[in-house]
Amino acid sequence: MRRERSLLLACLAGVWLALMSQAAPAQSWFERLVMPGDLIRGHAKLEKDCSNCHLSFSQGAQSGLCRDCHKEAAKNLDDGTGFHGRAPEMRGQECRHCHTDHIGRDLPALPFHHSADWRQTRPFDHSKTAFSLKGAHDKAACKACHAPSEPASAAPTACIGCHRGDDPHKGKLGESCDTCHSPGDWLREVAFDHDITRFPLIGQHVLVPCEECHPDATYRGTEVDCAACHGRDDVHRGAFGKGCDQCHGTSSIKGARLKLRKP
Structure with a gap:
């Protein structure tokens, strides 16, 4: 053995x-x-x-x-x-x-x-x-940002990387979505600093919905003179020109400040 x-x-x-x-x-x-x-x-x-x-x-x-x-x-x-x-x-x-x-x-x-x-x-x-x-x-599913065939590091970190198809501005406002939008509520938590534009919002203008002045989500080239929005409400029918702010304030259209010319 x-x-x-x-x-x-x-x-x-x-x-x-x-x-x-x-x-x-x-x-x-x-x-x-x-x-x-x-x-x-x-x-x-x-x-x-x-x-x-x-x-x-x-x-x-x-x-x-x-x-x-x-x-x-x-x-x-x-x-x-x-x-x-x-x-x-x-x-x-x-x-x-x-x-x-x-x-x-x-x-x-x-x-x-x-x-x-x-x-x-x-x-x-x-x-x-x-x-x-x-x-x-x-609350997003992992696969919403991570493709199975790609490494995890390939996932986009810029908002536009995932939300380009959801962009109602069609790229007209650039790609830094988080400048105005919050990840908490994309549609309701919107904060845009209008002071950086040619038309800072003061008085009653702060309460005006964006679409009132920007129909069809058009932002560039928006007129900033009063008559562009208030022309249809002009009781003077254009007799005093387009410079409404020469007499009227932004807190209320009523109670115009009359400026008398010196003789």
């Missing part, structure tokens, strides 16, 4: 040495045999050679190989920027602690989404990214 066991071990050792002597091809065949599952779609091209992501007998080397490919995340960790750099728990953490793989082509390596499977659900603190979720953004 002892002799047969020794012979069996010798045969196994011979097979192993034969495989190892073939170097990379034999190793790839063996690793493919024990691979736990297909890589995600983004890593599919790396699947032919396990050494792209693993070093034999060294789990600790895997994160270094991750950083070699994911240079932006590596830079964030080094500079203290981005999500990886801002989150203190990321420092010294193995990449595989958060990023899964060998889970199939159609599953994400970032398991920060709602799922019935607890292995695919993990809380994510968006305040540590370059775009903190405020107001209605906190």
Whole structure:
């Protein structure tokens, strides 16, 4: 019995040495045999050679190989920027602690989404990214801003990146939507500093709805003289010209200030 066991071990050792002597091809065949599952779609091209992501007998080397490919995340960790750099728990953490793989082509390596499977659900603190979720953004679905086939860092951070199709101004007011709009209530919480225009709002003008002076969301080229809006209400029928403010104030059209000319 002892002799047969020794012979069996010798045969196994011979097979192993034969495989190892073939170097990379034999190793790839063996690793493919024990691979736990297909890589995600983004890593599919790396699947032919396990050494792209693993070093034999060294789990600790895997994160270094991750950083070699994911240079932006590596830079964030080094500079203290981005999500990886801002989150203190990321420092010294193995990449595989958060990023899964060998889970199939159609599953994400970032398991920060709602799922019935607890292995695919993990809380994510968006305040540590370059775009903190405020107001209605906190209720938006992840896929509304993050395309599954793109890295998380590719998501737009400027308002117009997501809201270009919803822009009622058709780009006429530029792309800095947050200058006037709030993420709490995009339509109701609107604050525009009219003092930066040629027509600061004072008196009763403060209470006038925007569309009264800007029909069809047209802003550029709007007339600023009184007659442009009040011409139809002019009781003088144009007899005193268009400079209504020479006699009338903005608090009330009534009670005109008469300016008598000196003889």
